[in-house]
Amino acid sequence: MTMEVLDLLQPSVPADASIAVAGNNVLGRIGSLETRIAETAAEIDAAQSIRYRVFVEEMQARLPEAAMRAKRDFDRWDDICDHLLVVDHKIEGEPEDQIVGTYRLLRHEVAMEHGGFYSDSEFQTADLVARHPEVRFMELGRSCVLPDYRSKRTVELLWQGNWAYALKHDIGVMFGCASFHGTDPADHAMALSFLHHNARATGDWAVAARPELAVDMNLMPAEEASGRRALTGLPPLIKGYLRLGAMVGEGAVIDHAFNTTDVLIVLPISSISDRYLNYYGADAGRFAS
Structure with a gap:
């Protein structure tokens, strides 16, 4: 990724980020916000309710009948x-x-104990994992935030949690699907092309969409899909991944059930930018309980 792009993706650091001091599952705090692992069935149910509100009520996803009746994404x-x-x-x-x-x-x-990762249904992630037998992977998915909390602060707090959790479990690579709203890639031609030209995973990290599902992301020439205009079309979550140093797989996949166009994010821990290692803490000690 070019220095110009990296400059446009520079982070802002909250002044009130602090060390978490509560239970073992607490991973970070910023002001009144806290990130931690769910501890009860009621909390998981509440998370599924938030997913329903965002994915179905806001983004028009269509879930199986049982989930629609329960108003839970599960x-x-x-x-x-x-x-x-x-x-x-x-x-x-x-x-x-x-x-x-x-x-x-x-x-x-x-x-591995349960047949593979969720992303295997859209991308050839099993091949990627097999090429790195010495590395432990962690899949990120179902990310959502209520509308009133969609700020850089909340995204940064989520990443504090991911980082501390990854280090706690000796994770070498974080990966998972990230989505554009809607099922017409042409609506996101500039942003998808920007990712294709500037952030595509190559070499040992190359990974592609399943051939029967793959949609070309190379929709515009590189010179037409660059700069601030292209970045404006990226969802905040994908911008956050790029800030950290993530790469994107080859090809997108249309998810008609969730009304999205999905791309695969690949983030080796070794690729995380030094500025973020310094901010989050190389040992996550700044945010871990």
Whole structure:
């Protein structure tokens, strides 16, 4: 990625980020917001409710009938994943009432015990994992935040949690699907082309969409898909991945159920920018409980 692009993706550091001091599952705090791993079935249920509100009510996803009736986004993966939460302690009520954002985390050994990673259904991630037998992977998925909390601060807090969790479990690579809203790639031609030309994973990290599902991301010449205009079309989550040093797989996949166009993000820990290692802490000690 060019220095110009990196300059446009520079982070801002919250002044009130602090060390978490509560229970073992707490991974970080900024102001009244805290990130931690879900501890109860009620908290996981609340996270599934937030996912439903964002994916179905806001983004027009169409889930299986049982999920639509329950007004919860759930599937078999929820039972084997850890659920990273962002909670706001300013909200009155029970702990599950304070949840404002969530991520789903699947560790390598757990995935292998249960037939692979969720992303395998869209991308050739099994080949990527097989090429790196010495590395432990972690899949990130189902990221969503309530509208009033969609700020850089919340995204940074989610990443504090991911980073501390990854180090705790000796993870070498974080990866997972990230989405553009809608199922017409032409609506995101500049942004997809920008990713293709500037952030594509190559060499040992190359990974492609499954051939029967692949949609070309190379929709515009490199010179037409560059600069601030292209970055404006990227969802905040994908911008956050790029800031950290992530790469993107070859080809996108249309997910009609979730009304999205998906790309695969690949982030080796060794590729994380020094500025972020310094900010989050090379040992995550600044944010870990």
